[in-house]
Each structure stands twice: as structure tokens, then as C-alpha cells.
Amino acid sequence: MLRMESDTFDLLDLQLLSALEVDGRAPFSRIAAVLGVSDRTIARRYRRLCAEGGLRVVVLRDAARLGEDQWMLRLRCAPDGAAVIAEALARRPDTYWIGLCSGGTEIACITRPRSPGDHDDLLLGKLPRTPSVVEIRAQQLLHRFYGGPVGWLPRFRALDADQIAALRPDLPEPGPARLEPGDAPLLAVLERDGRAGYPELQRATGRSESALRRRLSALIASGAVYVDAEYDTAVLGFPKTAMLWITTSPGALDSVGRTLAGHDEVVFASATAGPSQLVVTVVVRDTAALYAYISGPLGRLEGVRHVEVTPILRGVKQLTYRPAR
Secondary structure, X not given: OOOOOOOOOXXXXXXXXXHHHHOOOOOHHHHHHHHOOOHHHHHHHHHHHHHHOOOEEEXXXXXXXXXXXXXXXEEEEOOOOHHHHHHHHHOOOOEEEEXXXXXXXXXXXXXXXXXXXXXXXXXXXXXXXXXXEEEEEXXXXXXXXXXXXXXXXXXXXXXXXXXXXXXXOOOOOOOOOOOOHHHHHHHHHHOOOOOOOHHHHHHHHOOOHHHHHHHHHHHHHHOOEEEEEEOOHHHHOOOEEEEEEEEEOHHHHHHHHHHHHOOOOEEEEEEEOOOOOEEEEEEEOOHXXXXXXXHHHHOOOOOEEEEEEEEEEEEEEOOOEOOOO
């Protein structure tokens, strides 16, 4: 179990973040009742987390459930071009988890092209024509072991089973995970603000509140979309992020991936096509903790043949883009 260390935020803040991972659209009144505090306290804590902790709630399409391709890109750049290219990539709606690494000469990011044209435009058009890009490595994500709808905060166990059950949304029986053309204006709003109210959603879609409630509940129940919370792990005492490119024997790939999904340090793990069989993102307290993880739990894992470690120097984009100041 992880332990929070922060001079700014406390257990109630961690519980609020954890509640938002259970149901990011839960009313403050319901969260307050479950946590045993007032609505005003939750609203005040929420605003402070947004202002000081990077909190933002968004609704995302689940590419894995929708059968859409996802790619992990590694771009080696000239030293004076990496930051500019990373910012340009961050402004695209089909990119996530962009980080500057390797002394500021490499960019890592996930791209979720929504059409073959988007994929070709980025990998065959824009990036190869960018003078500062020295090398492009694109590895398709094949199977997600951890991440996506499964958040990192349950590893802190800030909420008990009864609290989680009380917060979990009441959803209909799941249907097929698919999107309809009429969902586009609804998701356009929710991808910017996952807690947008129904009056705003009505103005954007022209649908009634009851129809919107039914459709959004159906989309979440099917797994086509999920509500996610973006935040800065540094506010919880875990400021260091690194990507691990892991080579395994073919027969050990699944067992290694499943084991990694249970490690407290891991926030994302996926099988990939390419020179490494797994790409993993870990968050730790400091460099010593990163070394302890690589030489300890990861190093002892049977089936791991090689590990390349890429520390993230600066996060440029998680789920949403905030321009550099």
C-alpha cells in the first residue's frame, strides 16, 4: 500500500481524488456524504486541487474497448527542437501522456488516431518533414495490462469498500462498446470538462436531459468511454516519473505484464509491437526509489531479459493540454 507525503494536501484531498476516480461526475453532495464532511468543504477542496494540484476531470474514449489503434511514439530530436515539437504534439487532440526525456532530446507520447488518415498524417506526413526530428520509433500498443479506466489511486486505499460502493454510479446493463455519430457533440464537451452540467450538454447537443443521462450512462456502462481524473502525482509525494522499455521471452510476456500490473509503482503497462515487448510507466518518490524498484521487484521478475529506463524530465501533457507559461 502506498503512503501519501505532502506538505500541502491531506487525507481528505486524497479521498476526494479517489472518489473522483470511482465516479468523476458524482455530485459534491454525494461525495461529501460518503466522506463525512460538508458540501462546501468538498467544493473548496476541489477548487484548490484544480488550482494547485493540476486536477481536471475528463471523459475519454477507450480506444482498447472500441478496437481503435494506439501507438507509443519515441522521437529523438535535436536539442533545440524537442520542447517546441512536444508543445506542437500536445495541441493535437489525438495525443496523450507526452513527456520530455533523455536530457531533453527525446519525446515520448501516446497517440490515438481516430482514422487511418490521422495516423498517416502524423507518422508519414508531419513528423518526417520536421527538420528537428532525427529518428521516429512507433510501437503499436497491443494489450493493456494496467491503466485506462483503472486508476492508480486505489493503491493508496484511501477509501474502504463501503465508501467505494456508495460512490459507484448506478449504470444500466452493459451493451456493445460503440459510438454513434450523434455522440460527437456530447463527447466534445465532456472531453474538455468531464463534470460539465446537463444544461451545458443540452445546449451542445439539442437533446433532453433525460436522453443525455441515458446515453451517457449507456456509453460508460459499455466501456466505450470512461471518466478519468488528471492530477499531478507530485502533490501526493511522487514527483519522479520514468518509462521502462522491457524485453521479455515470448512465453513470459503475459505473466510479466500481469505481475507488473500489481506493482504499486506502475501507473501504465502495455504489451507493444517493436523492439521491446512491454512499455511501462512508473512513478516514484525519488531517484533512489526508482533504483530500488528496478533492482528489486522488477529485477527479480522471471522472464525479464532487458530493461531500458527513460526518466521523464518534464511532463508536457497528460490527458489535457495546458500551454507552458
